Amino acid sequence: MAEVTFNxxxxxxxxxxxxxxxxxxxxxxxxxxxxxxxxxxxxxxVLEEENLQERTVGITPVGCSVLxxxxxxxxxxxxxxxxxxxxxxxxxxxxxxxxxxTYQGDGDLAAIGTAETIHTxxxxxxxxxxxxxNGIYGMTGGQMAPTTLPGMKSSTSPYGRDVSMMGSxxxxxxxxxxxxxxxxxxxxxxxxxxxxxxxxxxxxxAVQYQNEKRGTCFIEVVxxxxxxxxxxxxxxxxxxEENMFPFYPLGDIKVPAx
Amino acid sequence: MEKExxxxxxxxxxxxxxxxxGADGYFGYPITPQSEIxxxxxxxxxxxxxGMVVLQAESxxxxxxxxxxxxxxxxxxxxxxxxxxISLKQEGITYIAGAELPCLIVNVVRGGPGLGTIQPAQSDYxxxxxxxxxxxxxxxxxxxxxxxxxxxxxxxxxxxxxxYRNPVMILSDGAIGQMMEKVWLKPQKKRSEEILPWATTGxxxxxxxxxxxxxxxDSERQEKFNLKLIAKYREMEENEVRFEEFMTDDxxxxxxxxxxxxxxxxxxxxxxxxxGIKAGLLRPIxxxxxxxxxxxxxxxxxxxMLAVEMSAGQMVEDVMLSVNxxxxxxxxxxxxxxxxTPEEVVENLKSFIKG
Numbered sequence: 001m002a003e004v005t006f007n008x009x010x011x012x013x014x015x016x017x018x019x020x021x022x023x024x025x026x027x028x029x030x031x032x033x034x035x036x037x038x039x040x041x042x043x044x045x046v047l048e049e050e051n052l053q054e055r056t057v058g059i060t061p062v063g064c065s066v067l068x069x070x071x072x073x074x075x076x077x078x079x080x081x082x083x084x085x086x087x088x089x090x091x092x093x094x095x096x097x098x099x100x101x102t103y104q105g106d107g108d109l110a111a112i113g114t115a116e117t118i119h120t121x122x123x124x125x126x127x128x129x130x131x132x133x134n135g136i137y138g139m140t141g142g143q144m145a146p147t148t149l150p151g152m153k154s155s156t157s158p159y160g161r162d163v164s165m166m167g168s169x170x171x172x173x174x175x176x177x178x179x180x181x182x183x184x185x186x187x188x189x190x191x192x193x194x195x196x197x198x199x200x201x202x203x204x205x206a207v208q209y210q211n212e213k214r215g216t217c218f219i220e221v222v223x224x225x226x227x228x229x230x231x232x233x234x235x236x237x238x239x240x241e242e243n244m245f246p247f248y249p250l251g252d253i254k255v256p257a258x
Numbered sequence: 259m260e261k262e263x264x265x266x267x268x269x270x271x272x273x274x275x276x277x278x279x280g281a282d283g284y285f286g287y288p289i290t291p292q293s294e295i296x297x298x299x300x301x302x303x304x305x306x307x308x309g310m311v312v313l314q315a316e317s318x319x320x321x322x323x324x325x326x327x328x329x330x331x332x333x334x335x336x337x338x339x340x341x342x343x344i345s346l347k348q349e350g351i352t353y354i355a356g357a358e359l360p361c362l363i364v365n366v367v368r369g370g371p372g373l374g375t376i377q378p379a380q381s382d383y384x385x386x387x388x389x390x391x392x393x394x395x396x397x398x399x400x401x402x403x404x405x406x407x408x409x410x411x412x413x414x415x416x417x418x419x420x421x422y423r424n425p426v427m428i429l430s431d432g433a434i435g436q437m438m439e440k441v442w443l444k445p446q447k448k449r450s451e452e453i454l455p456w457a458t459t460g461x462x463x464x465x466x467x468x469x470x471x472x473x474x475x476d477s478e479r480q481e482k483f484n485l486k487l488i489a490k491y492r493e494m495e496e497n498e499v500r501f502e503e504f505m506t507d508d509x510x511x512x513x514x515x516x517x518x519x520x521x522x523x524x525x526x527x528x529x530x531x532x533x534g535i536k537a538g539l540l541r542p543i544x545x546x547x548x549x550x551x552x553x554x555x556x557x558x559x560x561x562x563m564l565a566v567e568m569s570a571g572q573m574v575e576d577v578m579l580s581v582n583x584x585x586x587x588x589x590x591x592x593x594x595x596x597x598x599t600p601e602e603v604v605e606n607l608k609s610f611i612k613g
Binding site for chain 1: 311315317319320349458461462463473
């Protein structure tokens with residue numbers, strides 16, 4: 001067998017992954033090793049492959065992904081902190097043929113926006129909620145989030161999260177799965193090639209359920225925050241696998257009956 | 259639906275006028291004394307006729323953010339509430355002003371502060387006219403004094419909101435919201451199908467993506483944006499000042515009052531004239547922009563102006579700024595849901611005249 005050279009490997013026809021045509025050329029502001037960039041790319045791939053650009057309205061949160069509208073080439077609305085599902089509700093009700101998604105972090109979705117999250121899911125709005133859970137407030141500099149693990153240190157829990165004083169982490173996916181309005185609730189990751197493929201599959205399912213108007217789809221992505229956790233990207237992924245995944249187990253929580 | 263004369267509550271008139279104006283969506287949350295707006299719309303069920311969306315939100319905060327989402331699609335959307343609920347909406351309102359979105363917000367004012375009372379008041383004037391939320395911005399504020407104007411200002415409010423891409427507020431009060439009067443309703447307008455060039459309706463290949471945001475991390479650009487907003491407010495001051503005058507031609511003393519207070523000042527005016535006092539009334543219809551120029555002109559030939567408001571004295575500050583020391587200005591008001599009688603207004607005018 002002929003030896004495979006580096007030049008063979010990088011030939012365009014051998015590329016397994018490429019930049020989605022819906023990803024812009026703007027330089028991302030995310031920290032090295034952060035999961036947001038990967039999640040954006042996978043979402044852009046799905047929007048592109050499903051021909052959704054012309055009918056997509058995305059809603060960005062307040063948090064690290066506030067500037068997401070700079071990176072994916074679809075129409076975007078930037079919401080106030082926690083309110084993305086309210087915006088999405090109106091967009092979808094007023095324009096039922098659009099594909100509407102929100103993209104929110106844990107502070108946005110599970111603290112300040114808890115009411116909007118719960119009630120949007122409870123009404124069964126036909127939107128997709130993408131929830132990036134990295135257990136910390138990244139943008140404001142590493143404060144405790146509603147999803148911060150017990151004992152985990154942050155700038156506002158410097159001695160570790162004391163659940164007797166600060167409450168326990170909220171498992172939002174499990175909560176919204178209890179509501180009749182949600183049709184598909186799953187927890188995914190983007191730190192490995194396998195995780196990326198599963199996340200992409202989950203997004204494709206959500207698109208299908210949205211096209212069928214089956215109710216709210218909720219995809220949680222358990223992700224890392226190297227800067228907020230004060231770790232290298234590699235350390236943060238290892239820490240996430242050892243600590244976050246046991247607390248927030250990956251996999252489907254609710255799937256619609258076929 | 260044809261042009262029609264009906265006997266209606268102010269709140270119901272707003273709801274019916276919204277349907278007839280071709281509104282695309284209403285998002286609300288119950289609060290006294292304006293819950294009839296949401297109730298009327300739910301019963302009328304315009305989704306089945308005009309396609310207008312009506313949704314009861316989980317909070318005032320959610321409702322105003324639904325308005326943000328709908329307005330960002332270029333749709334004709336509105337919300338309504340009363341004072342404590344309007345306080346909750348302020349976050350959304352400042353984002354809407356900052357994102358330059360058109361929408362209509364109705365405040366059927368009740369007495370405050372806090373939970374206050376459910377009776378009529380005019381104590382949200384500062385909040386309505388000076389911004390209300392954080393940052394430098396203004397709403398265009400319309401003050402109806404009748405059920406007819408409650409209905410008329412819905413369509414006018416939408417037109418002005420889209421003309422300036424700015425939120426418009428109807429600042430009413432519990433009296434006008436609850437009282438019944440005859441009202442001419444306009445024929446049904448078709449909902450617009452126009453796709454506005456700036457709206458987020460899905461990106462076709464023919465244009466760059468539309469982004470609706472109030473965020474700009476670059477200070478120089480943000481300041482330019484602030485200047486653009488100010489220019490817009492100056493333009494409103496040039497073009498949109500609305501007011502009504504009663505017996506100002508020979509008036510020596512002028513009442514300045516809006517909404518419910520203006521109605522009782524009309525009666526007070528007659529009582530004062532019967533006693534030989536040459537009184538007049540200026541009723542601001544737009545509270546922002548305020549009829550500054552006209553009041554300044556009238557100040558040249560009046561001996562004094564009495565601002566009558568159901569508040570501790572809020573609009574009176576704008577009257578003072580308008581006349582800029584040219585004439586005496588004072589305030590008379592009741593609070594906590596109390597409505598002054600025309601007789602007590604006249605008594606107060608007399609003591610004002612005495613000085």
